[in-house]
Amino acid sequence: MPQARSEDRTQLEDITRRLRKHIITSTTKAGSGHPSTSLSMVEILTVLYFGGVLRYDPTNPTDPDRDRFILSKGHGAPGLYAVLAVAGFFPEDDLITLRKLGSPLEGHPNLCRLAGVEASTGSLGQGLSMGIGHALAGKLDDRDYRVYVMVGDGECQQGQVWEAAMHAGNNALDNLTLIVDRNRHQQTDAVSKVQPLDPLDDKFGDFGWEVSEIDGHSLDEVSAALDWARSVTRKPQAIIANTVKGKGVRLLEEAQAKWHGKPLPPEEEQRALADIGATS
Amino acid sequence: MSFGLSRIDFEYGLATREAFGEALAEAGSDERIVVVDGDVNNSTFTNKFAEKYPKRFFNVGIAESNLVGIAAGFAASGKIPVAASFSVFLMANAFDQIRMSVAFPNLNVKLVGSHAGISIGEDGPSQMAIEDVALACALPGFTVIVPADEASARAATKAMLEREGPTFLRCGRPKVPVIYKDGADFHVGRANTVRDGDDVTIIANGIMVAMALDAAKALEDEGVEARVLDMHTVKPIDTEAIEKAANETKGIVVAEEHLAFGGLGSIVSMVVAEKKPTRMTFVDLGDTYATSGTPDELLVQYGLTPDAILDAARRVLKD
Numbered sequence: 001m002p003q004a005r006s007e008d009r010t011q012l013e014d015i016t017r018r019l020r021k022h023i024i025t026s027t028t029k030a031g032s033g034h035p036s037t038s039l040s041m042v043e044i045l046t047v048l049y050f051g052g053v054l055r056y057d058p059t060n061p062t063d064p065d066r067d068r069f070i071l072s073k074g075h076g077a078p079g080l081y082a083v084l085a086v087a088g089f090f091p092e093d094d095l096i097t098l099r100k101l102g103s104p105l106e107g108h109p110n111l112c113r114l115a116g117v118e119a120s121t122g123s124l125g126q127g128l129s130m131g132i133g134h135a136l137a138g139k140l141d142d143r144d145y146r147v148y149v150m151v152g153d154g155e156c157q158q159g160q161v162w163e164a165a166m167h168a169g170n171n172a173l174d175n176l177t178l179i180v181d182r183n184r185h186q187q188t189d190a191v192s193k194v195q196p197l198d199p200l201d202d203k204f205g206d207f208g209w210e211v212s213e214i215d216g217h218s219l220d221e222v223s224a225a226l227d228w229a230r231s232v233t234r235k236p237q238a239i240i241a242n243t244v245k246g247k248g249v250r251l252l253e254e255a256q257a258k259w260h261g262k263p264l265p266p267e268e269e270q271r272a273l274a275d276i277g278a279t280s
Numbered sequence: 281m282s283f284g285l286s287r288i289d290f291e292y293g294l295a296t297r298e299a300f301g302e303a304l305a306e307a308g309s310d311e312r313i314v315v316v317d318g319d320v321n322n323s324t325f326t327n328k329f330a331e332k333y334p335k336r337f338f339n340v341g342i343a344e345s346n347l348v349g350i351a352a353g354f355a356a357s358g359k360i361p362v363a364a365s366f367s368v369f370l371m372a373n374a375f376d377q378i379r380m381s382v383a384f385p386n387l388n389v390k391l392v393g394s395h396a397g398i399s400i401g402e403d404g405p406s407q408m409a410i411e412d413v414a415l416a417c418a419l420p421g422f423t424v425i426v427p428a429d430e431a432s433a434r435a436a437t438k439a440m441l442e443r444e445g446p447t448f449l450r451c452g453r454p455k456v457p458v459i460y461k462d463g464a465d466f467h468v469g470r471a472n473t474v475r476d477g478d479d480v481t482i483i484a485n486g487i488m489v490a491m492a493l494d495a496a497k498a499l500e501d502e503g504v505e506a507r508v509l510d511m512h513t514v515k516p517i518d519t520e521a522i523e524k525a526a527n528e529t530k531g532i533v534v535a536e537e538h539l540a541f542g543g544l545g546s547i548v549s550m551v552v553a554e555k556k557p558t559r560m561t562f563v564d565l566g567d568t569y570a571t572s573g574t575p576d577e578l579l580v581q582y583g584l585t586p587d588a589i590l591d592a593a594r595r596v597l598k599d
Contacts, residue, residue: 064358123379126376126381129346129353132350132353133356134357136353137358140314140336160345160377163346164346164349
């Protein structure tokens with residue numbers, strides 16, 4: 001049975017800075033990618049992989065008893081790759097090969113090419129259904145692994161998310177946790193302007209989920225919410241994490257609607273790393 | 281229904297969908313097999329599996345996208361999921377889920393589409409899968425099987441479950457003529473020569489195989505010996521059998537219950553063009569949707585008959 005890694009508070013904070021640094025440097029080096037959508041989920045990824053939650057073993061990435069983390073919002077790949085590298089699935093030095101020909105770090109996650117990636121995603125709305133398949137398989141086999149799926153709030157405009165929400169709620173999948181990275185922005189504008197989804201908590205609640213709303217950048221709140229999720233029985237859990245797109249980099253935070261899918265230009269990199277507190 | 285058959289007195293067996301359902305239930309003792317249904321289990325006959333193995337049967341409701349995604353998750357956790365629905369809803373409604381959640385990660389999902397083609401009859405075009413073979417063949421890594429009768433549908437089901445890799449099995453609604461009386465010698469990717477001959481070759485699958493045999497009988501009366509290949513596996517295609525037919529006979533007729541573009545005819549043509557160009561004609565639905573009517577009426581109206589194959593063979597030979 002793989003074990004969860006539990007780092008202390010100072011370590012966790014240090015990891016958030018490392019992830020942010022990798023997200024910025026890898027996307028700037030690539031000259032494309034989605035740094036801002038990756039930055040909004042850094043604290044969540046940190047607690048999942050290092051805060052005593054996910055049970056995994058980088059030396060045995062397909063262990064049938066491992067917990068699964070599915071990044072449904074596949075454009076957050078730079079964030080996923082950063083946390084997988086820091087967790088030891090592959091060398092951190094490889095992160096700069098993001099999006100380069102020959103690199104397994106494709107623009108969006110590819111299950112076939114990179115250990116630790118649980119699902120090939122990038123066409124939005126599909127991860128929760130896959131998570132349900134894993135969760136049902138775990139119940140059938142009497143394994144106690146848990147399945148975590150992360151979606152974006154804009155992604156919740158996809159109908160498949162609600163097909164899956166209906167199914168998980170009706171089937172009391174308590175080994176399934178959905179995390180909504182609610183950074184409130186999508187490609188062209190704010191979610192509230194494009195196609196509002198509020199109240200999101202009521203929607204999941206109506207489908208039979210237990211719902212918790214937190215500050216997705218508070219390590220304490222994220223940690224407490226994931227503890228809570230594991231204590232819930234007979235219902236799937238949705239954690240709605242309020243986040244900021246581009247969190248930690250002033251330039252991105254100040255114009256969140258403008259930076260979707262855009263890397264920082266090289267001349268902004270040092271200032272961004274200074275913002276993060278991770279000057280290389 | 282008669283399928284326009286008049287020269288051979290065929291026995292009739294189960295519909296390929298029912299043969300699939302029975303074979304699936306028989307194979308169900310393998311604990312890895314799970315079935316995901318889109319609330320059509322009494323049409324696809326996965327209810328036979330559900331009765332025996334209710335814990336491994338999941339009716340997700342009328343939600344094909346979720347159905348395919350769940351099947352993909354099962355496969356990624358080591359199960360052998362069979363995702364079954366009407367072929368048109370499975371392949372067309374959930375195509376991106378099949379592309380992204382199954383084909384791209386190359387997961388071991390078995391997609392089974394029933395009610396393929398126009399032989400479903402009165403329900404009309406919205407329920408008719410006539411693009412499904414093209415869609416499935418477009419997906420890298422997919423195996424695509426279109427069985428002709430009860431025995432081959434049983435054998436195809438067994439082979440599909442035993443093989444690793446994403447597969448699409450296309451089944452039909454009506455009871456169909458028996459092609460293989462003593463069980464089918466079935467190998468994925470290898471065509472069955474159901475009638476030998478050296479003058480012309482008819483390559484067919486699904487319900488068109490019986491029609492091809494019926495047409496071959498008429499050709500025999502005209503002194504023409506037709507070879508009939510049951511090309512049950514459309515992908516990977518049996519290039520050897522096609523090349524042999526192109527070399528040994530004077531031309532090739534391809535017959536399928538599917539649109540003209542992207543199905544069996546297109547794929548056979550690619551092999552012929554590359555290996556041994558020869559004269560070809562095609563019997564298919566052309567480039568149009570059908571309408572409502574009895575299955576036999578529709579087959580006549582849209583040119584899927586033994587006589588249409590006969591005519592196509594004559595055209596091939598006429599040069």
